[in-house]
Amino acid sequence: MTTHPDPVRDTPEAVPATPAQPVQPYPAASAGQADWADRVDTVPRAEGTPEELQPYAELGLRDDEYDRIRHILGRRPTQSELAMYSIMWSEHCSYKSSKVHLRQFGEKAPPSDRLLAGIGENAGVVRVSDELAVTFKVESHNHPSFVEPYQGAATGVGGIVRDILAMGARPVAVMDPLRFGAADHPDTARVLPGVVAGVGGYGNCLGLPNIGGEVVFDPCYQGNPLVNALCLGVLPVSRLQNKAAVGPGNVVVLMGAKTGRDGIGGVSVLASATFTEGSEQRRPSVQVGDPFTEKLLIEACLELYDAELVAGIQDLGGAGLTCALTETAAAAGTGMRVWLERVPLREPSMDPHEILASESQERMLLVVEPAKLETVLKTCEKWGVLATAIGEVTAPEPDGQPGRLLITWRDQLVVDVPPGSLVDDGPVYARPMREPADLILLQADRAETLPRPSDPDALRETVLRMIASPNLCDKTWVTEQYDRYVLGNTVLAQPEDSGVIRIDERTGLGVALSVDGNGRYARLDPYHGAKLALAEAYRNVVVTGATPIAVTDCLNFGSPEDPGVMWQFAEAVRGLADGCAELGIPVTGGNVSFYNQTGAAAIHPTPVVGVLGVLDNVAERVAMGFVPRPSGDHDQLFLLGETHVELSGSEWAWVTHQHLGGVPPQVDLAREKQLGELLAAAARVGHVSSAHDLSDGGLAQSLVESCLRYGVGARIAVPERFEGTSMPFVFLFSESAGRVLVSVPRGHEKAFTALCAEHGVPWELIGVTDSTGGALEVHGQFRIGLDELREAHSATLPALFGGVQPVELTVQDSAVEAAPVDAVEAPVEADPVASVEDAEPHAEAVSDGVESPEDDRPVERAAPPVRQQPIEAAGEQDTATDAPQGQSSADER
Amino acid sequence: MTARVGVVTFPGSLDDGDAARAVRIAGAQPVRLWHGDPELHGVDAVVLPGGFSYGDYLRCGAIARFAPVMETIVDAAAGGLPVLGICNGFQILCEAHLLPGALTRNQHLHFRNRDQILRIESAGTAWTNVFQPGQEVLIPVKNGEGCYVADPATLDALEAEGRVVARYVGVNPNGSQRDIAAITNPAGNVVGIMPHPEHAVEALTGPSLDGLGFFTSVLKHLVGAPA
Known part of the structure; x- marks a missing residue:
């Protein structure tokens, strides 16, 4: 399959005075030279026709941007050059609106000795051992996925996988945070199944386990679904690759699929403009994926890396060949000479500007020493991957200036540009920003004032309704379509809080990954919303026992031309950068997606944050499910962190009252860090048998999920200070951050609580697991059988999207499920829950006079005390005095 | 002497490394075989792994059956070489006519990945001899085209000859006729199975260790088999 083109032999100085050997690989296109000369806009022609009108505005360039291109070139651009500038200076490629804000990620980044490659590379690379490094990044493919859900989502996976591959890594897992419009909207029934099938179809065929992600529904995403894709790769430290086109004389090789007309203008047309009526017409802008070719591309590239045959490599994604040629040359300061007609084409009638703009998938650009070219081509041939020498790296200018990119098309010079002018010298805008006018009113409309369930029956009904709601329900219908093995x-893998991948079978070294976001929180407060997303992803990683080391982000926003959106973006970036500095982990790379907006209606600002952690031995990882115990035995359930009355932006407010208002839960990253250190230490010594993050849906959701995982029930006692009227509801549904539900095996309680005290983490014993009861029981409130919970939890998506039965039980589950479910009333004296209640300290005064005029929330807060010994603390009213050094109760904050 | 078990890599094979790992954990030496190389390098048994050989854009396995290595395997299977086809490997065995019937698109049209209970119906094959007939095992299933179909006469013959090796228990994950998950040839040396035993060989990564039995079976078979 590999083609062996004419050797690249011309020196750049010879162009265009002495044109390259004429190459005419496609007889079908053998039109007369004169015809081509008529059609192709060459550099000499551009010089001779300065007044010719050009469609720059239609390509998305502003008047001043077009003038700038003319200034850079000293003439009008050719058609091909105009296409290249319009793509490279588009929002998607140039980050022109976001650059001024994204700088904070670098400026505020904590020092890290693990970082081998950071922002600006295809993906960040972090060292995890002496020999191994991992690379990961999350990217958006939102706009294509609305237009053509299957291919849009599929090529989203393909694109991020190539980014990871370009760093020298073997891709080893993917995750997919997905957001759709209302679950019951007819168009969601078009978009969701297509997106899920696309993510699965591509990832499964590539042989990459899908280990997690999100499925979120909200009407704000109706016309702008968010399809983000994350890929994780592993590489020996010594195999790290670089995109710089180093070494004048080296050969430029295009590898992979043929180039077609698909995806032309994908980034400029789709990703950099707001959807309007007629967006359906944009289907030709969406690329079509071929996972089989990508699989071969992966294997071929890895073989090339291992044989040290590659001097530089870059994937072709958005902006295709244009981006790859200019970025590789600009990174090295070299020039490049490219014979464009050598590019293998799917459609021979393509014009040069189409070839340069095509976003055909499954392509990589290699820079190879001439002596190694033959071996490179042979390796590609072994894997059946097309590889073609299309150009040559040229030296910088004699005066030390970077080299130029010269592209000819059948002997006609069609491009002559300084590559850096496309990559680094694009426009940068400090766009106007203004806090959205409605924000003050929105924040004043607090969900804490909404009517809450206040009797046991209403609470029981609320639990069942919440776990069946689209955002909280079981996502098996989606995740069953992905290969996780x-x-x-x-x-x-899903539904666990994090995906955990073993990366070294010899030592058990592994990584944990989670990706989270909450658009509602960010809508109410983008600064804290971004921090909350970071906190949740961080917490999801630490519950496994892993130590977080790096962050990636995908920032999904509306139009940057809207000052309100720009303000949200700036606030979110500031929040994320500050948060990363507080947690001491750097952002290593990510992606910005603007223009997620239909007409004037933008999506909620949706920063999606991925956190990666390291586990020295994956055998020590902690999972989220309660562990079955022999009859009579049980684990104790501890709630770590503090529960406040925080309902604004919550899932409950949305599901029950369709309400969005108030301010999101407080976030304290120092506390999150303490929690992480505690859980890592506890996992190492085996103090916890399960750990599950609390987030959307609060404690109730986490309890149900932990129960249903292995079919193990639980009995819970509502702490005293949450007794009365609607306070049990608050205990179960508040979404306060920084909380984790853990189960502790018998005999470990003392050591575990001592460890909590050591790490300054507030804890509370709230109940026990119950392997035989077959139910989730909240003392004095309700008892719901696991079957009833499972049915409510798992029926929603199949009912909406059809076809697939709810998940079946495993053998182990069946045994548990078969156990009698009649132990409703356990004898009081033997009831561990009752003894828990006895040991409970009294509630801290709810209204303790620490009211602050600008924030009335402390009045409603009911913070659990921080204790060292549960028994000694029993009956204590004032907990501030026996709080260990360095801790404070929540009301002091 | 350690048994040598070959694992074929076609372009688009995905679970080849996992099959090799399972062979190793079972105590044999995995030998990687290449689709374009007709030589079997003296292996004692062969595993055709899961994946999407040649992209499977045509019928699954339809191109792979013409791979040079398959010609050798078809001949060797006739001579008694134990061959296990997992998922895509099962599809290839059917396309190569080493096993009857075909695997078609899942009835519900979705790819499905779940932990599946199987009942071992035949412990008489080279790949299931460590199991008890009727034993239930937990093995992951993951496929888009795993719906086993054959004409009624073939199905009746498979049943009558004890060549249904395993059946799905509980919900049939893909609509396979008579809940068939695995079948064998008349000699019992060639087995095709849709679920993935190679993904149930480690407590850390699988739902059970039940899959290991398929690989230890072939070692037992090889020890007992005449040289």
Whole structure:
């Protein structure tokens, strides 16, 4: 399959005075030279026709941007050059609106000795051991996925996988945070199944386990679904690749699929403009994926890396060849000479500007030493991957200036540009920003004032309704369509809090990954919303026992031309950068997606944050499900962190009252860090048998999920200070951050609580697991059988999207489920829950006079005390005095 | 002497490394075989792994059956070489006519990945001899085209000859006729199975260790088999 083109032999100085050997690989296109000369806008022609009108505005360039291009070139651009500038200076490629804000990620980044490659590379690379490094990044493919859900989502996976591959890594897992419009909207029934099938179709065929993600519904995403894709890769430290086109004389090789007309203008047309009526017409802008070719591309590239045959490599994604040629040359300061007609084409009638703009998938650009070219082509041939020498790296200018990019098309010079002018010298805008006018009113409309369930029956009904709501329900309908087993290193996958992948079978070294976001929180407060997303992803990683080391982000926003959106963006970036500095982990790379807006209606600002952690031995990882115990035995359930009356932006407010208002839960990253250190220490010594993050849906959701995982029930006692009227509801549904539900095996309680005290983490014993009861029981409130919970939890998506039955029980589950469910009333004296209540300290005064005029929330807060010994603390009213050094009760904050 | 078990890599094979790992954990030496190389390098048994050989854009396995290595395997299977086809491997065995019937698109049209209970119906094959007939095992299933179909006469013959090796228990994950998950040839040396035993060989990464039995079976078979 590999083509062996004419050797690249011309020196750049010879162009265009002495044109390259004429190459005419496609007889079908053998039109007369004169015809081509008529059609192709060459550099000499551009010089001779300065007044010719050009469609720059239609390509998305502003008047001043077009003038700038003319200034850079000293003439009008050719058609091909105009296409290249319009793509590279589009929002998607140039980050022209976001650049001024994204700088904070670098400026505020904590020092890290693990970082081998950071922002600006295809993906960040962090060292995880002496020999191994991992690379990961999350990217958006939102706009294509609305236009053509299957291919849009599929090529989203393909694109991020190539970014990871370009760093020298073997891709080993993917995750997909997805957001759709209302679950019951007819168009969601078009978009969701297509997106899910696309993510699965591509990832499954590539042999990459899908280990997690999100499925979120909100009407704000109706016309702008968010399809983000994350990929994780592993590489030996010594195999790290670089995109710089180094070494004048080296050969530029295009590898992979043929170039077609698909995806032309994808980034400028789709990703950099707001959807309007007629967006359906944009289907030709969406690329079509071929996962089989990508699989071969992966194997071929890895073989090339291992044989040290590659001097530089870059994937072709958005902006295709244009981006790859200019970025590789600009990174090295070299020039490049490219014979464009050598590019293998799917459609021979393509014009040069189409070839340069095509976003055909499954392509990579290699820079190869001439002596190694033959071996490179042979390796590609072995894997059946097309590889073609299309150009040559040229030296910088004699005066030390970077080299120029010269592209000819059948002997006609069509491009002559300084590559850096496309990559680094694009426009940068400090766009106007203004806090949205409605924000003050929105924040004043607090969900804490909404009517809450206040009797046991209403609470029981609320639990069942909440776990069946689209955002909280079981996502098996989606995740069953993804292969989570392939490659044989998946230690944890959805529905667990994090995906955990073993990366070294010899030592058990592994990584944990979670990706989270909450658009509602960010709508109410983008600064804290971004921090909350970071906190949740961080917490999801630490519950496994892993130590977080790096962050990636995908920032999904509306139009940057709207000052309100720009303000949201700036606030979110500031929040994320500050948050990362507080947690001491750097952002290593990410992606900005603007223009997620239909007409004047923008999506909620949706920063999606991925956190990666390291586990020295994946065998020590902690999962989220309660562990079955022999009859009579049980684990104790501890709630770590503090529960406040925080309902604004919550899932409950949305599901029950369709309400969005108030301010999101407080976030304290120092506390999150303490929690993480505690959980890592507890996992190492085996103090916890399960750990589950609390987030959307609060404690109730986490309890139900932990129960249903292995079919193990639980009995819970509502702490005293949450007794009365609607306070049990607050205990179960508040979305306060910084909380984790853990189960502790018998005999470990004392050591575990001592460890909590050591780390300054507030804890509270709230109940026990119950392997035989077959129910989730909240003392004095309700008892719901696991079957009833499971049915409510798992029926929603199949009912909406059809076809697939709810998940079946495993053998182990069946045994548990078969146990009698009649132990409703346990004898009081033997009831561990009752003894828990006895040991409970009294509630801290709810209204303790620490009211602050600008924030009335403390009045409603009911913070659990921080204690060292539960028994000694029993009956204590004032907990501030026996709080260990360095801790404070929540009301002091 | 350690048994040598070959694992074929076609372009688009995905679970080849996992099959090799399972062979190793079972105590044999995995030998990687290449689709374009007709030589079997003296292996004692062969595993055709899961994946999407040649992209499977045509019928699954329809191109792979013409791979040079398959010609050798078809001949060797006739001579008694134990061959296990997992998922895509099962599809290839059917396309190569080493096993009857075909695997078609799942009835519900979705790819499905779940932990599946199987009942071992035949413990008489080279790949299931460590199991008890009727034993239930937990093995992951993950496929888009795993719906086993054959004409009624073939199905009746498979049943009558004890060549249904495993059946789905509980919900049939893909609509396979008579809940068939695995079948064998008349000699019992060639087995095709839709679920993935190679993904149930480690407590850390699988739902059970039940899959290991398929690989230890072939070692037992090889020890007992005449040289």
